[in-house]
Amino acid sequence: xxxxxxxxxxxxxxxxxxxxxxxxxxxxxxxxxxxxxxxxxxxxxxxxxxxxxxxxxxxxxxxxxxxxxxxxxxxxxxxxxxxxxxxxxxxxxxxxxxxxxxxxxxxxxxxxxxxxxxxxxxxxxxxxxxxxxxxxxxxx
Amino acid sequence: xxxxxxxxxxxxxxxxxxxxxxxxxxxxxxxxxxxxxxxxxxxxxxxxxxxxxxxxxxxxxxxxxxxxxxxxxxxxxxxxxxxxxxxxxxxxxxxxxxxxxxxxxxxxxxxxxxxxxxxxxx
Numbered sequence: 001x002x003x004x005x006x007x008x009x010x011x012x013x014x015x016x017x018x019x020x021x022x023x024x025x026x027x028x029x030x031x032x033x034x035x036x037x038x039x040x041x042x043x044x045x046x047x048x049x050x051x052x053x054x055x056x057x058x059x060x061x062x063x064x065x066x067x068x069x070x071x072x073x074x075x076x077x078x079x080x081x082x083x084x085x086x087x088x089x090x091x092x093x094x095x096x097x098x099x100x101x102x103x104x105x106x107x108x109x110x111x112x113x114x115x116x117x118x119x120x121x122x123x124x125x126x127x128x129x130x131x132x133x134x135x136x137x138x139x140x
Numbered sequence: 141x142x143x144x145x146x147x148x149x150x151x152x153x154x155x156x157x158x159x160x161x162x163x164x165x166x167x168x169x170x171x172x173x174x175x176x177x178x179x180x181x182x183x184x185x186x187x188x189x190x191x192x193x194x195x196x197x198x199x200x201x202x203x204x205x206x207x208x209x210x211x212x213x214x215x216x217x218x219x220x221x222x223x224x225x226x227x228x229x230x231x232x233x234x235x236x237x238x239x240x241x242x243x244x245x246x247x248x249x250x251x252x253x254x255x256x257x258x259x260x261x262x
Contacts, residue, residue: 040219047212047244050251058258061192067185094170097163104160140182 032112035119039096042089049086056083074140084137091129096122146221146241148213155214162207169204193262205255209248216244 059070073079099122103109108118149155180187191197223229224237 040215043212043215044219047216047247050208050212054251054254054258058254060188061258061262064185067188090170094167098167101160101163 030112030116030119031123032115032119035096035099035122039093042093042096045089046086046093049089052082052086077138080137080140084134087133087137088130091133092126095126095129146238147217148210155217158210159214162211165203165207166211169200172200189262192259198259198262201259202256205252209252212248213245217241220244 056070059066059073061067074083099108099118103115103118108114144150144152147155149158176183176191183191192201220237220240224233224240226233229236
C-alpha cells in the first residue's frame with residue numbers, strides 16, 4: 001500500500017520544495033509579460049467560450065426555424081456584446097499565437113528589444129482587429 | 141519536477157508540437173470562415189447548410205474540434221499546473237488541481253461529442 005501511495009504521489013504531486021527565485025508580484029513587468037499573461041487569460045476564456053460557439057453552430061444548422069431564431073437572438077445588443085467579447089478573446093489569442101509561431105521559426109527572437117517590439121505589435125494588431133469585429137458584430 | 145502524467149502527450153516535446161500543429165489547423169479554419177463571411181456577409185440557411193453538409197467541410201470541422209480538444213488540454217494543463225500549486229494556494233492545491241483537470245477533460249470530451257453530433261446530424 002505504501003509503495004503504491006508513494007508511486008501515485010510521485011506522479012500526481014508537484015513537488016513542494018522547488019527553489020523560488022522570483023516573486024512576480026513585486027517586480028515591474030515588461031510588455032512581453034502582459035502580452036503573455038493575456039494570452040493565457042484569453043485561452044482560458046476561449047476554452048469556456050467553445051460552449052457558446054458550439055451552441056451557435058448547433059442552432060444555425062439544426063433546422064430552418066432554429067436558424068431564424070438564432071438570427072433573431074443575435075440581433076439583440078446583449079447577445080452581440082457576448083459574441084463580440086468571445087471573438088475579441090479569439091482575435092487576441094490568435095494574434096499572440098501567431099507571434100509565438102513566428103518566433104518558433106527563429107524570427108524575432110534575437111534580442112529582448114525585438115521581443116518587446118513584436119509584443120507591442122501584437123497589442124496594436126489585436127486592438128485594430130477587435131475594433132473591426134465590433135463594427136461587424138454590432139452592425140450585422 | 142512537474143508530473144507529466146496528466147499532460148496530453150506524456151512529454152513536453154510532444155505537447156509542444158501538438159500545440160503548434162493544432163494551432164495551424166484552427167487558424168486555417170478561422171481564415172476560411174473569415175473569407176466565407178466576407179464573400180457571403182449574410183448567408184441563407186440553405187447556403188450555410190450546404191457548406192457544412194459537404195464531406196470536406198465536415199472533415200475540416202472535425203479536425204478543428206479535435207485540434208481545439210488537444211490544444212485546450214495542453215493549454216489548460218499548463219495553466220493549472222502553473223497556478224494551482226501548493227506554493228501559491230496552499231496544501232489543498234493538489235486535490236483542487238486534480239478535480240479541475242478531470243472537469244476540464246470531461247468538458248473537452250463533451251465538446252467533441254457535441255460537435256460530432258452537430259456535424260453528422262445535418
